[in-house]
Amino acid sequence: xxxxxxxxxxxxxxxxxxxxxxxxxxxxxxxxxxxxxxxxxxxxxxxxxxxxxxxxxxxxxxxxxxxxxxxxxxxxxxxxxxxxxxxxxxxxxxxxxxxxxxxxxxxxxxxxxxxxxxxxxxxxxxxxxxxxxxxxxxxxxxxxxxxxxxxxxxxxxxxxxxxxxxxxxxxxxxxxxxxxxxxxxxxxxxxxxxxxxxxxxxxxxxxxxxxxxxxxxxxxxx
Numbered sequence: 001x002x003x004x005x006x007x008x009x010x011x012x013x014x015x016x017x018x019x020x021x022x023x024x025x026x027x028x029x030x031x032x033x034x035x036x037x038x039x040x041x042x043x044x045x046x047x048x049x050x051x052x053x054x055x056x057x058x059x060x061x062x063x064x065x066x067x068x069x070x071x072x073x074x075x076x077x078x079x080x081x082x083x084x085x086x087x088x089x090x091x092x093x094x095x096x097x098x099x100x101x102x103x104x105x106x107x108x109x110x111x112x113x114x115x116x117x118x119x120x121x122x123x124x125x126x127x128x129x130x131x132x133x134x135x136x137x138x139x140x141x142x143x144x145x146x147x148x149x150x151x152x153x154x155x156x157x158x159x160x161x162x163x164x165x166x167x168x169x170x171x172x173x174x175x176x177x178x179x180x181x182x183x184x185x186x187x188x189x190x191x192x193x194x195x196x197x198x199x200x201x202x203x204x205x206x207x208x209x210x211x212x213x214x215x216x217x218x219x220x221x222x
Contacts, residue, residue: 021129029068034114035105042140048100051136081124
């Protein structure tokens with residue numbers, strides 16, 4: 001339970017603190033261009049890519065440039081970034097150590113969004129990527145939650161096994177008590193049987209002595 005609460009708490013902290021996209025000129029299919037990138041803890045490349053496709057599907061179909069390992073949308077309208085004016089959107093995903101990195105470039109039509117020339121679009125792109133970041137992180141934390149719930153379920157099963165074992169021990173004790181009670185009764189009976197047997201032996205000794213005496217007296221004259 002503690003692990004699950006910690007996982008949920010980490011998600012809340014991330015949602016409150018946010019993950020601001022960093023700006024950097026990065027090489028892509030159209031050469032070095034100004035773009036933005038996010039490092040997403042706990043995610044892998046596949047999750048980051050799949051979530052991106054889901055995140056932008058309302059704006060059109062994403063295509064793939066296999067050679068450049070890029071994903072792009074051309075002449076698409078993303079109101080939160082550039083109003084009713086179309087943009088070309090490019091994205092690339094990289095696998096890291098226990099994290100994925102997502103790069104995104106926005107071509108306004110002759111110029112890529114950058115903070116110097118496009119402050120409002122830059123703020124919008126950062127918000128757009130922050131929302132995407134949260135979408136990916138939710139998946140990451142959901143996977144963590146599934147794992148922790150599975151662990152919890154395993155611990156609960158272990159506890160049930162221990163309870164069953166405890167009941168077995170109690171049953172063994174009850175059986176042992178019954179055997180002890182029977183043994184105690186058998187001991188009492190055995191003592192009585194021994195006394196009776198001793199009496200039988202004493203009686204038989206008398207019989208044997210008489211027979212011996214009879215044998216010894218054979219052939220004797222009075």
